[in-house]
Amino acid sequence: MALPAGMEMISDVLQFIGVFVSFSIAYVAYRGVRRIHSSSLLRLTAAFVFLGFGFAVEGFVGLSQVIPNLPFPTMAVVAGLLFETTGYFFLAFSHALDVMMSKRMGVALLIFPVISFSGAQLIDILSTLSFYFVLYGVVETLYSYARTRKPDTLLIAVGLAMISLGTFVQWLSLLYLNVDVLLLLQIIMKEIGLLILFIPVLNFAVGRVRLDGTI
Amino acid sequence: MGVTTLLRKGNLSYTRMSKLLSELVGSGLLLELNGDKISKYMISDKGTEFLAVYHQFEDFAQSFGLKL
Numbered sequence: 136m137a138l139p140a141g142m143e144m145i146s147d148v149l150q151f152i153g154v155f156v157s158f159s160i161a162y163v164a165y166r167g168v169r170r171i172h173s174s175s176l177l178r179l180t181a182a183f184v185f186l187g188f189g190f191a192v193e194g195f196v197g198l199s200q201v202i203p204n205l206p207f208p209t210m211a212v213v214a215g216l217l218f219e220t221t222g223y224f225f226l227a228f229s230h231a232l233d234v235m236m237s238k239r240m241g242v243a244l245l246i247f248p249v250i251s252f253s254g255a256q257l258i259d260i261l262s263t264l265s266f267y268f269v270l271y272g273v274v275e276t277l278y279s280y281a282r283t284r285k286p287d288t289l290l291i292a293v294g295l296a297m298i299s300l301g302t303f304v305q306w307l308s309l310l311y312l313n314v315d316v317l318l319l320l321q322i323i324m325k326e327i328g329l330l331i332l333f334i335p336v337l338n339f340a341v342g343r344v345r346l347d348g349t350i
Numbered sequence: 351m352g353v354t355t356l357l358r359k360g361n362l363s364y365t366r367m368s369k370l371l372s373e374l375v376g377s378g379l380l381l382e383l384n385g386d387k388i389s390k391y392m393i394s395d396k397g398t399e400f401l402a403v404y405h406q407f408e409d410f411a412q413s414f415g416l417k418l
């Protein structure tokens with residue numbers, strides 16, 4: 136699972152952009168938790184804190200391959216993926232709670248077949264779970280768009296779709312170990328998705344309410 | 351606004367509305383104006399500010415397809 140040094144560096148930079156975007160979203164959501172005590176925003180905060188840590192760990196693992204004196208255990212890769220999967224789980228969980236509260240049938244999870252649990256590797260399972268969770272998020276966000284017709288919601292659905300494509304390519308990269316470009320491609324897709332998710336943060340920042348909650 | 355109007359608009363029982371009103375007045379989001387016979391309520395500056403902030407975060411959550 137090694138990329139050429141140049142590509143490795145690009146992928147690390149992208150991982151750290153992911154850290155910035157994730158923590159920015161988490162920060163705005165956390166301000167919301169403090170100001171209006173919303174449990175939905177609390178779950179959103181948790182999701183993006185985990186995603187941020189996931190990207191950070193994966194970024195540092197990548198750096199350890201470029202900088203020889205920066206040792207990182209192999210389990211760090213699994214830890215990074217575990218953080219990321221937990222983040223996606225919280226995103227899916229928020230939607231699942233919305234589904235339960237509105238008492239409509241949450242069948243979206245059943246529509247998509249489990250792709251692979253046959254591989255014993257933990258990384259394989261975590262990648263599959265991430266794909267599963269994000270895809271659920273895409274379906275629920277699209278459903279929400281159908282209800283609210285808010286352009287931002289559609290954008291977020293597109294962003295999540297890009298992330299889910301990225302996690303799918305990540306899963307493919309585990310099958311085709313000799314195709315290096317898949318690793319870079321999955322990071323680029325996830326980054327584009329994350330940058331799209333950053334749009335509500337920008338909207339919020341340029342809005343009337345500042346991040347400290349005062350008008 | 352009087353309690354009767356609030357009850358009609360909120361579609362709540364009197365007990366529930368009384369509890370809600372005392373909580374909102376206690377937290378400073380509503381002002382209670384005591385008249386001769388009945389109390390009237392109006393939104394405070396803090397309440398207006400809270401609503402503005404609430405709508406901003408509601409917008410943010412809705413972007414992610416979530417309800418507050």
